[in-house]
Amino acid sequence: MVQPPFFISVIITTYNQPAWLERVLVGYNHQNFKDFEVVIADDGSSDETIKLIERYKKIVSYPIQHIWHTDEGFRKCTILNKAIIASKGNYLLLTDGDCIPRADFLEVHAKYAEKGYFLSGGMYRTTLDVAHKIQLEDISTQRCFDIDYMRSLGQPRRFFKDLKLSLKYPKLKNFLNSITPANASWNGHNSSGWKEDIVKINGFNEKMKYGGLDRELGERLFNLGIKSKQIRYSAICVHLEHKRGYVTAENWKNNYAIRKKTRREKLQWIEEGISTHL
Numbered sequence: 001m002v003q004p005p006f007f008i009s010v011i012i013t014t015y016n017q018p019a020w021l022e023r024v025l026v027g028y029n030h031q032n033f034k035d036f037e038v039v040i041a042d043d044g045s046s047d048e049t050i051k052l053i054e055r056y057k058k059i060v061s062y063p064i065q066h067i068w069h070t071d072e073g074f075r076k077c078t079i080l081n082k083a084i085i086a087s088k089g090n091y092l093l094l095t096d097g098d099c100i101p102r103a104d105f106l107e108v109h110a111k112y113a114e115k116g117y118f119l120s121g122g123m124y125r126t127t128l129d130v131a132h133k134i135q136l137e138d139i140s141t142q143r144c145f146d147i148d149y150m151r152s153l154g155q156p157r158r159f160f161k162d163l164k165l166s167l168k169y170p171k172l173k174n175f176l177n178s179i180t181p182a183n184a185s186w187n188g189h190n191s192s193g194w195k196e197d198i199v200k201i202n203g204f205n206e207k208m209k210y211g212g213l214d215r216e217l218g219e220r221l222f223n224l225g226i227k228s229k230q231i232r233y234s235a236i237c238v239h240l241e242h243k244r245g246y247v248t249a250e251n252w253k254n255n256y257a258i259r260k261k262t263r264r265e266k267l268q269w270i271e272e273g274i275s276t277h278l
Contacts, residue, residue: 006113008036008106009089009195013076013188014097015043018052020131020240021097026139027237029060033106037063040097041083044071074251077204077213081274084195084203093192094214099123099237100134102145108235109192117227118197118218120183121190121235124164130155131240144238164236173233184228186218190237197226202273208258209251216259223266 010028014021021040028038038060040053045068053066067083069075084092093109095101112119126134133153138144147166151157167173186193191214201220204213218228261267 006035006091006110007089008033008091008093008110008192009039009087010036010093010095010106011039011041011080011083011087012095012097013041013043013080014045014049016045016049017097017242018045018049020242021049022052022056023100023134023136023139023240024095024097025056025060025064026136027100027102027105028062030103030140030142031062031101031106032103033110034062035110036093036106037065037088039065039067039083039087041076041079042066042068043074043076043079044069074209075206076210077206077208081203081206082277084198084274085277087195090195091192092195092198094188095191095237096189096239098240098242099189100139100144100240102236102238103142105235105237108231112229112231112234113192113194114229115194116225117229118186118191118193118221119229119231119235120185120187120218121192121237122164122232123187123189123237123239124161125239126150126155126241128241128243131242134238134240145236164233167233170234176233177230180230180232182230182232184230184232185215186221186228188214189239190235191218193221193226197221197224199274200224201268202270202275204273205258205270206272206276207270208255209248211252211255212259213255216255216262219259219262220268220270223262223268
């Protein structure tokens with residue numbers, strides 16, 4: 001258990017998905033843990049998203065920072081680095097604007113936060129059809145985290161993935177966290193760590209486009225000597241499925257080469273990162 005002072009900056013990436021972002025902001029308004037801010041890392045969204053954020057600043061109980069830059073193509077790493085600079089917390093949780101947090105989401109991250117570690121959480125991915133059926137009331141009542149309710153919306157059965165929503169016993173969650181074959185990597189949808197560690201490695205590598213950019217940051221944290229904890233079955237968010245028009249084979253190839261170099265040379269610091277904006 002961490003000791004105060006402990007303040008979380010939740011950094012949420014978004015790009016022209018205001019309907020999904022609204023559901024996420026509502027999710028954070030129902031958190032058990034209250035010592036946090038939200039920093040929206042906006043990769044150039046249009047006025048519709050900007051107006052939504054301004055409206056929700058007056059609705060929710062937590063502070064919101066909106067970090068925006070012009071739309072010049074996929075520049076997620078750049079806007080994330082700008083958001084990290086703007087963040088006020090000493091602990092950062094990074095997630096996406098299509099991931100609705102369960103009420104205990106921040107509480108779990110705060111519980112397991114420990115110096116020398118980052119946390120690797122999980123998600124429950126909906127189908128595209130079910131994503132459109134989830135309403136704001138489903139979030140405020142937490143129905144969208146009930147497996148039977150999700151099934152009534154048309155979500156198919158997927159046994160181990162369903163356990164993320166259906167499990168009620170902490171010991172069983174911890175057991176599954178310990179035996180899952182999934183790596184405890186830095187995942188863009190649900191990971192957290194100390195700001196000072198992320199700053200030490202200069203944040204995200206701005207040479208990277210879509211495809212493994214989050215894991216590359218985690219690999220440099222490993223090279224720094226930071227370890228990871230698996231909380232895949234404990235810290236849960238519902239991922240609203242959507243189309244991805246920004247995925248290219250060329251970007252995957254480029255990013256894989258960067259990650260391979262990071263691992264081979266045990267790199268901690270990259271040049272095109274946070275320091276570019278200071």
